[in-house]
Amino acid sequence: MKQIIKNIYHVGDNECSVYMVDTQSDQGLVLIDAGMNLNMIKQIASHGMRFEDIQHCILTHCHIDHIGACAELSRALPGIKFYAHELDAVPIEEPGHDGRTAASWYGVKYKSIKLYEKFKTDTILSLGNYKFQCIHTPGHTPGSISILVESEGKKVLFGQDLHGPFNDSFLSNLHDYQSSMEKLLDLDTDILCEGHFGIFQPANKVRHYIEKHKSLNQP
Template sequence: MKQIIKNIYHVGDNECSVYMVDTQSDEGLVLIDAGMNLDMIRQINSHGILFENIQHCILTHCHIDHIGICAQLSRELSDIKFYAHELDAVPIEKPNHDGRTAASWYGVRYEPVKLYQKFTSDTILRIGNYDFQIIHTPGHTPGSISVLVESKGKKVLFGQDLHGPFNEIFLSDLQDYQLSMQKLLGLEANILCEGHFGIFQPNHRVKQYIEKHKRLNQPLL
């Protein structure tokens, strides 16, 4: 586990990057996505941080590499709360949506989990000492979200899978994606925590990354 900035960590990579915010409160730890490797999450015990203190998990979208161990987490951490956008809720909460979750791509079966809250629009989720700005950024999937958190005066953007891929079975929409990327550019984030390609900083590198993929993924005329 590596600290990115005060109270914000990169937990590790296993099919996707998992990030974590220590709320410095009784609300404990917040995961941004869960990944597919429970052992990786169990090994966060450092910096005075304990696995048992994970109380929240914000899911950026419904793909198996981001949600694969949610059911396992809920068995080990009985009070953990899961959050996602309502447009990706069905494949997260219901069985037999292997196309939407991309579970079939990995040759695994997804075990559904109940969501504590389903976002219907952009909102602020207050957890402990932090405001988590939930931003609906459809394109990769209909219910894709990005999350903005501030630490030490820096805007940290959790923008998982901003690169895509885009597929009909995911219900991807490149026109929606273009609007979403424009919305993220307007945030002028200082740090981007991406789902598969690492951490980008400062602001000009964040901007370059988003603009690059916005340019590469134009809708067909």
């Protein structure tokens, strides 16, 4: 685990990158996605943080590499609250959607969970000292979201899987994707925390990354 900026951490990689925000309040720790293995998340204890303080998990979309550990996480922490966009809610909450979750790509079965909140529109979650701006950015999946948080005057964007891939079984839509990337470019983000290709900073590198993939993935 490493600190990206004050109170924001890269927990590690387990098929996808998992990120965490310490709200510095009674709202505890907030995960951005969960990956596929709970053991990776539990290792935060070796960095002076309590696994038991994880109270929230915001899911950027419904793919198994981002949500596979959720069922195990909910058993270990019965009070944890999960959030996602309503357009990806069905494959998250119901079994039998292996195409939508991409579980079939990994040869595993997804164990469903219940969401605490399903976003209908762009939503701001106020948790402790932080506001989590949950922005609907469809394209990769219909309910993909990106999350913007500010720390030390810098905009940190959790933009998981901005690179794709795009597939009919995911209900991907490249026209939606193009609009979503324009929305993210307008944010002028200082730091991008991506799902599989690492952390990009400063702002010009963030813009280059988004523009490159926008150009590569034309309808």
